[in-house]
Ligand code: HEM
């Protein structure tokens with residue numbers, strides 16, 4: 001990788017020093033998924049497999065359009081279909097493209113114990129460096145969206161890269177290129193937010209009063225955003241979290257516990273050192289030896 | 304094993320082997336665990352052949368530790384029951400700390416401090432096992448809910464830090480009270496050591512010993 005260094009990290013997992021970050025002028029990027037324009041053709045899902053050379057195992061038909069049923073190490077994006085009855089009693093077919101949200105404050109990266117296994121570039125993309133991954137599964141527990149999957153064969157974690165390899169050379173992600181309806185757009189985060197504003201206005205004019213942009217503040221915003229017809233209840237879209245945030249258990253574990261624990265252990269060691277310098281060792285004295293032997297009935301024999 | 308005349312057997316060969324297997328497992332668990340706990344310690348994973356190896360081997364060492372500590376519990380639990388004497392001993396702990404054990408209630412085979420370490424580990428190690436199983440990605444990630452895994456991860460590190468603190472106390476006590484380490488390596492202590500630190504235990508031995516003792520008996 002030495003020949004292709006990116007030198008534009010803004011975050012690097014399990015690192016106490018500043019990672020190479022000299023090229024940090026890039027604009028933040030975002031992928032905008034307009035759920036209202038998606039027809040569920042799965043061209044994006046196929047394009048993802050094709051560009052990333054992923055071939056999952058062929059499974060079974062499970063009575064649902066979701067295929068496969070869940071994300072897996074070789075399925076980095078997945079169309080999830082929901083039949084939802086709205087308040088008027090009409091059926092709405094909600095189709096959401098699931099995958100990594102590329103959080104501004106990534107829980108996976110926060111949880112990761114392996115230096116450099118997860119990085120975030122200046123453009124906001126969260127990427128896994130499989131070489132450094134140790135397969136512990138902490139990222140799975142850190143992610144508020146339940147995205148990363150550990151491959152049982154090589155014990156490495158996998159997820160959507162937002163096509164960091166394509167974006168690095170000025171191309172849009174493969175799913176964006178493949179989408180026939182323009183439901184997936186890619187550009188700078190500010191452009192995408194502005195474009196989403198137009199789409200939301202349009203949806204509102206068509207009667208979707210609660211239409212809105214999904215760019216959840218709980219994770220600092222995301223670099224994959226949705227335009228939702230019903231932004232007031234994201235969870236109807238196959239369990240999209242209403243207000244995602246890194247679990248307080250993960251926050252406590254990575255935030256408070258580590259420095260307090262290390263300080264505590266250091267204090268214990270220092271206390272031991274000071275005690276040995278001040279009080280010194282507890283050594284058996286000659287009179288202890290004599291009294292001990294007398295008790296055992298040996299005293300009289302002693303010369 | 305060469306032992307001086309009059310030496311008292313404190314730990315049998317089986318006990319000592321059992322103890323050092325436990326100690327080796329614990330040290331390996333601390334080194335591998337800390338490498339995943341904080342980036343400053345990640346270099347320790349090199350001792351185990353890298354991060355992947357460390358992650359894979361740590362839980363297995365944990366299983367050996369649990370089995371090994373169970374052996375120690377089976378051998379020691381009877382002598383570790385808490386008594387009112389232990390509470391009285393603890394009240395005089397300031398005297399113990401400055402090496403002045405005269406006037407401190409006499410201790411049996413184990414003093415209150417040793418009993419504390421024994422029971423703390425007897426609670427912490429099974430708790431580490433339970434939380435460790437929940438975060439064992441390879442075998443159990445598919446059968447436990449994510450929120451349980453998150454809680455278990457926090458608990459496992461908390462318990463580990465507590466266990467390491469108890470372990471520091473344990474190791475320091477072994478160095479501080481001279482003669483203790485030899486009890487666990489060569490198995491014996493001198494009558495003077497027993498008189499000074501575990502007088503009630505010595506009295507028990509004395510009342511059982513035929514006196515005068517035949518020559519050469521350990
Ligand atoms: C008793 C059986 C034990 C089991 C089954 C167990 C299992 C685990 C597992 C599965 C992990 C996650 C990393 C991995 O997959 O290797 C882990 C992490 C860890 N373990 Fe254990 N373990 C045990 C005992 C211990 C003990 C005795 C200690 C130290 C006193 C310890 C300290 C740690 C630490 C510090 C971590 C890292 C936690 C973090 O990243 O914050 N473990 N253990």
Ligand code: SF4
Pocket residue numbers: 099100101102103106107108109126142143144145146147148159
């Ligand atoms: S969605 Fe999950 S895997 Fe993706 S950046 Fe956020 S925490 Fe990491």
